[in-house]
Amino acid sequence: RKEVEQDPGPFNVPEGATVAFNCTYSNSASQSFFWYRQDCRKEPKLLMSVYSSGNEDGRFTAQLNRASQYISLLIRDSKLSDSATYLCVVNPNTNAGKSTFGDGTTLTVKP
Amino acid sequence: DGGITQSPKYLFRKEGQNVTLSCEQNLNHDAMYWYRQDPGQGLRLIYYSQIVNDFQKGDIAEGYSVSREKKESFPLTVTSAQKNPTAFYLCASSSVRGADSGANVLTFGAGSRLTVL
Numbered sequence: 001r002k003e004v005e006q007d008p009g010p011f012n013v014p015e016g017a018t019v020a021f022n023c024t025y026s027n028s029a030s031q032s033f034f035w036y037r038q039d040c041r042k043e044p045k046l047l048m049s050v051y052s053s054g055n056e057d058g059r060f061t062a063q064l065n066r067a068s069q070y071i072s073l074l075i076r077d078s079k080l081s082d083s084a085t086y087l088c089v090v091n092p093n094t095n096a097g098k099s100t101f102g103d104g105t106t107l108t109v110k111p
Numbered sequence: 112d113g114g115i116t117q118s119p120k121y122l123f124r125k126e127g128q129n130v131t132l133s134c135e136q137n138l139n140h141d142a143m144y145w146y147r148q149d150p151g152q153g154l155r156l157i158y159y160s161q162i163v164n165d166f167q168k169g170d171i172a173e174g175y176s177v178s179r180e181k182k183e184s185f186p187l188t189v190t191s192a193q194k195n196p197t198a199f200y201l202c203a204s205s206s207v208r209g210a211d212s213g214a215n216v217l218t219f220g221a222g223s224r225l226t227v228l
Contacts, residue, residue, distance in 0.1 A: 008151070032215045043201055043219035044154070087153060091215050099217065101146075101153035 003027060004090050006102035014110055017078045021105045023088030024070045033064055033071050034089040038104065044087055047073075078109045113138045115220035117202050122225045124189070124196065132187045132223045134202035143185035144203045144217065147171060154201060160185055189225060197227045 006023045013019050025033075033050035048055065050062040050071050061074040071090075075082055088102035115136045124130045136143065142161045146154040156169030160179040174193025179185055189196045203217040 004153075034216070036217075041199075041224075043222050044217075045219070046216055049216070089217075099156075099215065101155075103151065103153040 001026060002102075003100045004088055004102040006086075006088050006105045008103060008105060010106040010108055012108045012110060013078055015078055015080060017109075018074065018076045019078060019107060020072055020074045021086055021088075021107075022070050022072050023090075023102050023105075024068075025088075025090045025100075026069070027090070027092055027100075028066075028069060030069075030090045030092050032091040033062075034091075035060075035062060035071075035073050036087040036089055036101075038085045038087055040084075047086070075107075078107075080109050080111065083107055083109045115202055115204055115218060117200075117220035117223050119223060120221065122223060124225060124227050126227060127191045129188055129190050130225065132189070132200055132202075132225070134185045134187065134220060135183055136185075136202075136204045136218075136220075137183060138204055138206075138218060139182075140204035140206050140218070141182070142205045143179070144205075145169075145175070145177065145185070145187045146201045146203065148199045148201060157187065157200075196225055199224050 004025050035047040036044040037047045038044040048057050048062050050064050054063040059076045063072045085104040085106045087104045090100050092098050118133045144159040145157040148154050155171050157175050158177045160166035166179050176188045200223045202220040205217050
């Protein structure tokens with residue numbers, strides 16, 4: 001079993017749809033969590049950190065469920081420009097060198 | 112603008128050759144990392160360094176070597192011992208200072224795409 005697992009998709013949704021991705025992790029001692037966005041053939045870029053209380057940034061909402069060991073990303077009112085691969089990242093401590101990446105979930109938003 | 116510069120962007124290598132990928136950052140970050148990404152997969156850690164003149168192996172260090180002689184620079188050499196080097200290589204950095212999760216945030220370079228002929 002992988003340390004961080006994501007549904008690879010692809011998720012194909014129409015513009016304006018709401019879509020949610022989940023990511024499960026196996027290390028119960030994990031302390032910090034992130035969602036990165038990666039466009040085709042580009043580098044990953046931080047989308048948002050995930051806090052215990054949940055957090056929102058515009059159309060994006062991230063939540064953490066420590067008891068069930070998963071994090072989620074909700075995208076509301078999808079735009080064409082949201083099409084990308086979304087990577088879940090989990091750290092066991094404050095050392096980013098121990099970051100574990102999921103394989104990513106691919107989202108395609110269609111007109 | 113602060114950031115991470117990787118070069119070359121594209122590189123072709125013949126079997127049996129060593130190649131070196133450059134990574135330079137001007138973010139004043141203490142830690143630097145090298146990742147490998149294969150199609151449809153996540154990133155796997157090759158090596159990382161938290162301070163100058165020190166580095167640690169990641170999950171897939173075999174066939175690779177690094178050096179950290181300057182804070183700004185962390186070159187990666189892909190040696191002939193690496194049996195399947197064709198991949199997308201990403202360099203990243205982060206600040207290790209600070210107690211909050213901001214110290215875990217990785218900033219990536221644009222990547223180097225290596226193809227073995």
